[in-house]
Amino acid sequence: MGCKYNGCKSLTCIYIPDSVTTIDSGAFGNCNNIPSKIKSDIIKRFGKEVFESWPLLIPSAESAKTH
Numbered sequence: 001m002g003c004k005y006n007g008c009k010s011l012t013c014i015y016i017p018d019s020v021t022t023i024d025s026g027a028f029g030n031c032n033n034i035p036s037k038i039k040s041d042i043i044k045r046f047g048k049e050v051f052e053s054w055p056l057l058i059p060s061a062e063s064a065k066t067h
Contacts, residue, residue: 005031014038016045025049 005011008031016023023046028034030053034042042050 009033014042016042022046023050026052029053 005028008028010033011028011031012033012035014028014034023042027050028042029051031051039051
């Protein structure tokens with residue numbers, strides 16, 4: 001899943017099928033609007049690492065010119 005939802009501002013509901021067995025660290029980092037009950041359930045299932053905050057990598061204008 002990667003950091004797909006890192007930094008989201010409006011995520012308030014999450015459905016994760018039983019077939020999902022792992023979620024990468026930081027996948028929900030900086031997602032502050034997730035209800036505490038849902039967040040607690042996700043932590044119990046996948047570990048607190050899924051909510052670790054990672055800086056969002058946004059290339060600077062200079063580095064974008066070289067790519």
